[in-house]
Amino acid sequence: DAGITQSPRHKVTETGTPVTLRCHQTENHRYMYWYRQDPGHGLRLIHYSYGVKDTDKGEVSDGYSVSRSKTEDFLLTLESATSSQTSVYFCAISESAGRNTGELFFGEGSRLTVL
Amino acid sequence: AQSVTQLGSHVSVSEGALVLLRCNYSSSVPPYLFWYVQYPNQGLQLLLKYTSAATLVKGINGFEAEFKKSETSFHLTKPSAHMSDAAEYFCAVSGSSASKIIFGSGTRLSIRP
Numbered sequence: 001d002a003g004i005t006q007s008p009r010h011k012v013t014e015t016g017t018p019v020t021l022r023c024h025q026t027e028n029h030r031y032m033y034w035y036r037q038d039p040g041h042g043l044r045l046i047h048y049s050y051g052v053k054d055t056d057k058g059e060v061s062d063g064y065s066v067s068r069s070k071t072e073d074f075l076l077t078l079e080s081a082t083s084s085q086t087s088v089y090f091c092a093i094s095e096s097a098g099r100n101t102g103e104l105f106f107g108e109g110s111r112l113t114v115l
Numbered sequence: 116a117q118s119v120t121q122l123g124s125h126v127s128v129s130e131g132a133l134v135l136l137r138c139n140y141s142s143s144v145p146p147y148l149f150w151y152v153q154y155p156n157q158g159l160q161l162l163l164k165y166t167s168a169a170t171l172v173k174g175i176n177g178f179e180a181e182f183k184k185s186e187t188s189f190h191l192t193k194p195s196a197h198m199s200d201a202a203e204y205f206c207a208v209s210g211s212s213a214s215k216i217i218f219g220s221g222t223r224l225s226i227r228p
Contacts, residue, residue: 033216040124042205042220043159058215090158094216104151104216106158 003027006091006107014115019078021110023091025071031094032074033104034058034066036087043090049074081114088112117142117208121219129227134178134193136222138206141187148189149207149216150180159205165189176200201226 003026013019023032031050035043035058045058047066055066063085065077078085091107122137140146147166151159163174170182176199180191189206206219 035218040220042121043218045215045217048215056215059217092159103161103164104149104159106160108158 004091004093004105004107006089006110008110009108010111012113012115013081015082016080019081019112019114021076021089021091021112023074023076023093023107025074025093027093027095027105028071029093029095029105030071031096032068033092033094034064034074034076035090035092036060036085037090037109038087046076046089078112081112083114086112086114117144117146117215117217119206119208119217119219121206121222123222124220125223125225127225127227128196130198131195134191134196134200134224136191136204136206136224138180138189138191138219139187140189140206140208142208147209148180148182149209150174150178150189150191151205151207151218153203153205153221155202162191162204196224196226198226198228200224 005024007022033048034046037043044060046064049055049068067075089110092104094104118141120139149164150162152162153159162178163172165172165182173179178193203221203223205221209216
């Protein structure tokens with residue numbers, strides 16, 4: 001199994017509070033992704049990273065920011081959580097992309113509830 | 116830009132019957148296409164992928180998919196369903212020069228005894 005750890009796995013917070021989710025990998029893969037999964041919407045890409053300090057927006061980036069200061073860690077931050085951000089968040093990693101698109105390896109997910 | 120549409124949010128088949136899960140894609144560049152499976156309370160895992168080699172792609176657990184450019188489709192099939200195939204299945208697309216991998220809304224597959 002790919003070495004991907006998400007933390008926390010479960011979190012309940014209140015509207016307006018900041019939240020940071022962490023994705024840690026031990027595979028030294030270049031590409032890292034944050035997705036959210038909601039019923040009827042499948043997985044939607046929030047942000048992704050193609051290297052240290054190199055990130056880009058996905059389909060649903062509003063209200064989220066990310067940072068990648070080292071290869072192994074990709075942080076997702078909700079500056080001021082809203083109820084619409086209640087979801088299951090998945091981190092994924094990939095060794096390659098583009099012409100040599102490879103397999104995505106997923107973490108176990110982080111369930112966030114915003115009250 | 117790339118997108119995928121999965122037809123049918125829920126498909127139910129009898130054990131031993133043919134499984135057909137539909138996926139249509141849109142891409143402005145030659146696409147790479149994937150099928151992933153998610154079992155309850157788990158992350159996703161790759162079933163198979165198309166990256167411009169053979170148009171008929173074989174994956175794990177007896178699944179296969181055929182890339183049809185004229186129909187912009189990448190449907191997933193399995194000749195004989197097994198109870199253990201019950202899961203949610205996601206089609207995904209990536210452009211040839213893009214890092215983004217975009218997923219469809221998913222199809223939940225149920226197997227009747």
